[in-house]
Amino acid sequence: MWDARRIKHCRVCGSPTHYQVPADDNRERAVCIACGEVHYENPLNVVGTVPVWREQVLLCRRNIEPRYGLWTLPAGFMELGETTEQGAVRETVEEAGARIELQGLFSMINVVRVGQVHLFYRARLEDTRFDPGPETIEAQLFHEHEIPWDQLAFRTVRETLQHFFADRANGSFGLHLGDIT
Numbered sequence: 713m714w715d716a717r718r719i720k721h722c723r724v725c726g727s728p729t730h731y732q733v734p735a736d737d738n739r740e741r742a743v744c745i746a747c748g749e750v751h752y753e754n755p756l757n758v759v760g761t762v763p764v765w766r767e768q769v770l771l772c773r774r775n776i777e778p779r780y781g782l783w784t785l786p787a788g789f790m791e792l793g794e795t796t797e798q799g800a801v802r803e804t805v806e807e808a809g810a811r812i813e814l815q816g817l818f819s820m821i822n823v824v825r826v827g828q829v830h831l832f833y834r835a836r837l838e839d840t841r842f843d844p845g846p847e848t849i850e851a852q853l854f855h856e857h858e859i860p861w862d863q864l865a866f867r868t869v870r871e872t873l874q875h876f877f878a879d880r881a882n883g884s885f886g887l888h889l890g891d892i893t
């Protein structure tokens with residue numbers, strides 16, 4: 713069950729908050745004890761890509777916590793003012809310094825426990841020159857048999873890669889929906 717209770721102070725006036733069910737609501741919110749501001753917490757979108765060069769997939773080794781040193785597909789939190797597609801491209805540029813042509817939405821996985829929705833798009837790499845940003849130790853292409861399955865940072869990355877290689881073997885790519893509770 714998602715029970716974060718992360719908001720300790722009011723974003724408006726800085727006073728402590730208290731979790732309670734506001735009038736006309738049906739779940740607990742952080743309510744400011746001084747000014748009454750109600751703070752809503754909703755899931756965040758994580759957007760990323762499966763960048764492909766011929767038979768290989770690009771992975772990034774994380775230079776940040778959590779999961780420092782483990783491998784991930786380029787992905788990150790969607791920003792205000794952008795679409796999911798724009799966010800996926802931006803994260804791929806920021807983390808890998810890779811130039812891509814975005815293809816179809818490939819996986820959408822609810823990560824209920826942490827209040828996130830992860831969306832990955834397939835993408836075609838335009839070349840193999842990478843310029844990893846500060847969040848990435850190294851960006852590297854992997855053949856399927858080289859994927860470091862025991863050193864992947866996130867379960868959504870693992871499931872997305874598993875679907876990718878299965879679809880590729882079958883000769884057609886679908887859209888994969890999943891829930892991690």
Ligand SMILES: [Zn+2]
Nearest residue numbers: 722725744747
């Ligand atoms: Zn307040």
